[in-house]
Amino acid sequence: MSVKDISKVPQHVAIIMDGNGRWAQQRHLPRNMGHVKGASGVRVLVERCAELGIECLTLFAFSTENWRRPDDEVSTLMGLFVHYLEKELRGLSDAGVRLKVIGDVARFKPELRQKIEAAQSVTENNTRITLCVAANYGGRWDVVEAIKRWQAVNPGESVADLTEAALSGHLSTAGLPDVDLLVRTGGEQRISNFLLWQCAYSELYFTQTHWPDFDAEELVKALGWYARRTRRFGMTSEQTKEFAG
Numbered sequence: 001m002s003v004k005d006i007s008k009v010p011q012h013v014a015i016i017m018d019g020n021g022r023w024a025q026q027r028h029l030p031r032n033m034g035h036v037k038g039a040s041g042v043r044v045l046v047e048r049c050a051e052l053g054i055e056c057l058t059l060f061a062f063s064t065e066n067w068r069r070p071d072d073e074v075s076t077l078m079g080l081f082v083h084y085l086e087k088e089l090r091g092l093s094d095a096g097v098r099l100k101v102i103g104d105v106a107r108f109k110p111e112l113r114q115k116i117e118a119a120q121s122v123t124e125n126n127t128r129i130t131l132c133v134a135a136n137y138g139g140r141w142d143v144v145e146a147i148k149r150w151q152a153v154n155p156g157e158s159v160a161d162l163t164e165a166a167l168s169g170h171l172s173t174a175g176l177p178d179v180d181l182l183v184r185t186g187g188e189q190r191i192s193n194f195l196l197w198q199c200a201y202s203e204l205y206f207t208q209t210h211w212p213d214f215d216a217e218e219l220v221k222a223l224g225w226y227a228r229r230t231r232r233f234g235m236t237s238e239q240t241k242e243f244a245g
C-alpha cells in the first residue's frame with residue numbers, strides 16, 4: 001500500500017507501543033534492549049506522520065501501572081526518556097515538532113521534570129505536528145484530575161453543572177482533537193488505561209507486530225486500514241454518507 005492510497009488521514013493517531021520485551025526475548029536479548037530499539041524508531045515515525053499530514057501523534061511511553069515492573073526496568077525506561085529528550089530534541093524541533101508530555105510528571109525525578117519543561121518550552125511554537133508523549137499516564141488519572149481542575153477554576157459551582165465540553169477542556173489533552181485512530185502493537189487487544197475519554201469514538205487497530213518492528217511501512221498499513229473504515233458516530237449508514245458529503 002502506498003501513501004497515495006490513503007484518502008482519509010486521521011488528525012490524531014495514538015499508539016500503545018507494546019511488545020518491546022517479547023521482541024527482545026525472541027532474540028535472546030535482555031528486555032531492556034527491546035526498549036532501546038523501540039525508542040530508536042520513534043523519530044522516523046514522527047517525521048513520517050508529519051509528512052502525511054497527521055496533526056497529532058500520541059505515544060504511550062509509560063503507564064501509571066508500569067511502576068509495578070522490576071526497578072531496573074523502570075530505571076532503563078526513565079533513562080531512555082531522559083536520553084531521548086537530550087539527543088532527539090534538536091532534530092525533532094528542526095522538523096517542526098511541538099512536544100507535549102501528558103501524565104503525572106510530579107512523580108519523576110527533578111532532572112527529568114526539568115528536561116520535560118525545557119523540551120516543551122523550546123518546541124512550543126512549532127506547528128507542523130504535535131508529538132504528545134504519555135508518561136506516567138493513566139486514563140482514569142486524567143479524568144479525575146480534570147474534575148479536580150474544573151472544580152479549582154469554578155470554586156463556587158456544583159458538579160451538577162459540569163458538562164462534557166467543560167471536562168474535555170481540563171483533560172491533559174485539552175486543545176487536541178479526539179483520537180481518530182488508536183494503534184496497539186504487540187498482539188494484545190486492550191486499552192490498558194490509555195486515553196479512555198479521548199478514544200470514545202476511535203477506530204481500533206491491533207497488530208501482532210512488536211513495537212521495535214513497527215516501521216513507516218507498518219504505519220502506512222494502519223493508515224490504509226483506517227481509510228477503509230466508515231465512521232458513523234451513532235448515525236445510520238445513509239446519514240453518514242450525507243454527513244460526509
Ligand code: IPE
Nearest residue numbers: 017018019020021022023061
Ligand atoms: C512496551 O513493551 C513498553 C512499555 C510498556 C514501557 P513491553 O515492555 O510491555 O513489552 P512486552 O509486552 O513485555 O513484550
Ligand code: IPE
Nearest residue numbers: 016017018060061062063192
Ligand atoms: C501498555 O503496555 C503501556 C505502554 C505501552 C506504555 P503494558 O505492556 O504495560 O500493558 P499490559 O500490562 O500488558 O496491559
Ligand code: MG
Nearest residue numbers: 018019020186
Ligand atoms: Mg507489554
